[in-house]
Amino acid sequence: MGNRKVRFGVVxxxxxxxxxxxxxxxxxxxxxxxxxxxxxxxxxxxxxVVVLPxxxxxxxxxxxxxxxxxxxxMEAVREFAEEGGLVLGICNGFQILLEAGLLPxxxxxxxxxxxxxxxxxxxxxxxETPFTLLYQRGERIRMPxxxxxGNYFAEPRALAELEGRRGVVFRYLKNPNGxxxxxxxxxxxxxxxxxxxxxPERASEAELGSTDGLRMFLSAARYVxxx
Amino acid sequence: MKAKIEVFLKxxxxxxxxxxxxxxxxxxxxxTVKEVRQGKVFYIDLEDENPEKVIEEIARKVxxxxxxxxxxxxxxx
Numbered sequence: 001m002g003n004r005k006v007r008f009g010v011v012x013x014x015x016x017x018x019x020x021x022x023x024x025x026x027x028x029x030x031x032x033x034x035x036x037x038x039x040x041x042x043x044x045x046x047x048x049v050v051v052l053p054x055x056x057x058x059x060x061x062x063x064x065x066x067x068x069x070x071x072x073x074m075e076a077v078r079e080f081a082e083e084g085g086l087v088l089g090i091c092n093g094f095q096i097l098l099e100a101g102l103l104p105x106x107x108x109x110x111x112x113x114x115x116x117x118x119x120x121x122x123x124x125x126x127x128e129t130p131f132t133l134l135y136q137r138g139e140r141i142r143m144p145x146x147x148x149x150g151n152y153f154a155e156p157r158a159l160a161e162l163e164g165r166r167g168v169v170f171r172y173l174k175n176p177n178g179x180x181x182x183x184x185x186x187x188x189x190x191x192x193x194x195x196x197x198x199x200p201e202r203a204s205e206a207e208l209g210s211t212d213g214l215r216m217f218l219s220a221a222r223y224v225x226x227x
Numbered sequence: 228m229k230a231k232i233e234v235f236l237k238x239x240x241x242x243x244x245x246x247x248x249x250x251x252x253x254x255x256x257x258x259t260v261k262e263v264r265q266g267k268v269f270y271i272d273l274e275d276e277n278p279e280k281v282i283e284e285i286a287r288k289v290x291x292x293x294x295x296x297x298x299x300x301x302x303x304x
Contacts (some may be wrong), residue, residue, distance in 0.1 A: 063292055070289075099292065106294035109243050153295055178243070217232060 002141040005033040006221040009047030011077070011093075013039040013068045018054035019026045022201040028205050030217040037225060039071040049086040050077055052093025054146070054199055060068065064107060064149045065095035065217040072109075086130055086195045086220055091147055094185070094195030103188055103195050103219035104162060111178025115148040119209065121173035122184050123159075126166050129187050130223035131194045141212035143198035145176065145184075152179040155221060165189060170196055228273065229258055230282045230298040234291045235266030 008026045019036065028036040032124045035045050039057075044050060058067035069073065074096070081087050081102055089097040097103045110116060119142050127137040135141070154162060159180060162168060170185035177197075185196025200213025236242050242264050249263040269290055275281050279302065286298045 062290070066289070066292070098294075106292050108240065108295065111241055111243055113247055151243070155239075155294070178241075182236075 006224045007033040007046055008051055009035055009037040009044050010051050010053055011073055013057035013071060015057045015059055016053055016055035016186055018201060022051055022053040025201045025204040026217055029214060030221060032221050036076050037073055039073045041150040042072050042076045044076050050080060051219045052089040052096050054091030057092055065092060068096045069100040081193050088131060088163050089195035090199055090222045091197055092216045094197055095149060097193060102193050103186055104158050105152055107149040107152040108153050110148055110151050115220050117146040120176055121168045121197060123173055125171055126169045129169055129191055129194060131216050131219050132169060133219040133223060134139045142210045143200055143203040143213050144200050147197055150177045152183040154181050162186060165215060169194060228278055229303045230271045230291055230300055232269040232286050232298060233266055233291045234296050234298045235264060236295055237297055
């Protein structure tokens with residue numbers, strides 16, 4: 001594969017609003033290839049990494065991510081994940097992965113009931129995932145959050161299982177939303193499906209205050225190139 | 228026929244909205260209120276030979292998230 005570009009697919013649902021930022025960062029900052037994937041399609045167009053970006057898919061009606069998970073594209077994403085393909089869910093994308101059962105747990109309304117939009121300090125808990133190869137375990141990074149339903153919940157047994165297998169990838173340094181165990185991002189047991197509430201695409205250029213998110217896209221691209 | 232489906236958080240799941248409503252009620256002087264839990268109600272109109280099965284399935288697969296919510300339903304004939 002050498003230095004060939006890795007193709008990312010950015011899924012667009014009605015109400016998604018971080019698709020263009022994500023596309024821009026992957027193409028113009030990370031320097032990889034990227035295509036949009038419309039929710040009504042079933043074709044991943046040869047994507048090696050599928051990104052479910054942030055936003056308010058289907059207006060967040062019923063529950064955040066609850067309607068999006070029944071989209072035709074999600075059938076393809078599920079099959080892709082079952083085959084070991086890399087899937088990254090950011091914010092609303094994380095909520096969709098939870099609703100789809102591709103990651104364990106659920107999101108509750110933030111403890112303070114407010115929509116929180118600000119930078120948060122995070123700790124990298126697991127640097128052995130395809131999305132965090134270029135981070136160091138224990139490293140502190142800064143990325144913005146922007147959500148009202150980011151209060152992660154899992155029943156005690158599921159939470160213990162998650163912690164036991166090092167499924168927590170990012171934790172908040174100062175818990176902003178009531179999330180159990182300060183959880184900001186998690187990965188599935190196979191290690192190919194990750195979701196996080198912070199926005200790496202909003203922290204990928206110095207002009208925006210942090211470049212800590214860029215390595216997530218670079219990590220995934222490197223992982224695909226080397227596999 | 229019409230069906231009514233209620234979806235509510237499991238007892239062990241914290242309900243920040245219910246808590247906030249309870250505090251507001253206490254502020255208004257309703258100090259006898261011990262707990263408030265907020266839920267959702269769906270009214271569905273359907274024509275089906277086996278409505279019980281369909282309603283149960285809709286409630287389980289779509290209207291509730293089994294990780295955090297329970298549901299109950301009734302059919303008004």
